[in-house]
Amino acid sequence: MIHIVPSALIFGPLLDRSCTRRVIVHHSASPDVPAAVIHGWHLAKGWSGIGYHFVIRADGAIEAGRPIEKIGAHAGPGVNPDSIGICLTGNFMEQPPADQQLLALARLIDHLEVTCGAMLEVLRHKDVAATDCPGTFFPWPENNWPLERALTNEKDPGNALAPWKKSLVEEAAAKGIITGPHHPDDPAPKWFVLAVGLNIMKEMERHEAEK
Numbered sequence: 165m166i167h168i169v170p171s172a173l174i175f176g177p178l179l180d181r182s183c184t185r186r187v188i189v190h191h192s193a194s195p196d197v198p199a200a201v202i203h204g205w206h207l208a209k210g211w212s213g214i215g216y217h218f219v220i221r222a223d224g225a226i227e228a229g230r231p232i233e234k235i236g237a238h239a240g241p242g243v244n245p246d247s248i249g250i251c252l253t254g255n256f257m258e259q260p261p262a263d264q265q266l267l268a269l270a271r272l273i274d275h276l277e278v279t280c281g282a283m284l285e286v287l288r289h290k291d292v293a294a295t296d297c298p299g300t301f302f303p304w305p306e307n308n309w310p311l312e313r314a315l316t317n318e319k320d321p322g323n324a325l326a327p328w329k330k331s332l333v334e335e336a337a338a339k340g341i342i343t344g345p346h347h348p349d350d351p352a353p354k355w356f357v358l359a360v361g362l363n364i365m366k367e368m369e370r371h372e373a374e375k
């Protein structure tokens with residue numbers, strides 16, 4: 165499981181995001197700063213608080229930013245309503261991100277895909293807007309990021325998630341058998357087994373009602 169440092173940030177008004185189909189990757193174009201500092205910058209712009217949903221620090225620590233279910237402020241009004249914004253701290257116009265930052269990004273995206281029960285399109289800010297973000301040093305095997313993610317996972321077998329396990333979780337989420345985030349290697353306590361059983365019954369009742 166990945167660890168996400170929870171946020172204690174106070175936000176102004178935020179809107180719910182109903183649809184999530186892509187992830188937009190950013191750099192902070194700054195030194196390695198905590199999410200709380202970026203929160204301050206964005207509040208100073210008159211925003212409701214940090215515009216990114218996650219901040220990945222130089223040491224690979226993942227910090228929560230704007231609540232995941234709210235619309236972010238990171239890639240413009242045409243993109244924010246259906247995307248999650250992830251910011252890696254550092255200025256990648258000057259140097260590449262640290263390996264542990266990229267590994268954390270790969271893990272976070274895997275985690276988000278399991279949570280959302282769907283594959284997410286992964287784009288750079290510059291793919292959707294006229295900007296250099298996340299910087300020319302950000303590695304992006306042109307449009308082959310999924311391969312890069314697989315390679316990154318391979319380097320860390322402790323975190324590797326076999327594709328068939330991932331498909332199982334995705335299918336179970338799509339069918340309504342599981343609801344929250346699930347790592348397929350986690351043990352299942354009795355409450356979880358009961359919850360899955362009840363979800364299956366609910367799905368069967370729903371199918372019956374539709375007949």
Ligand SMILES: [Zn+2]
Pocket residue numbers: 189190191238289295297298
């Ligand atoms: Zn950006």
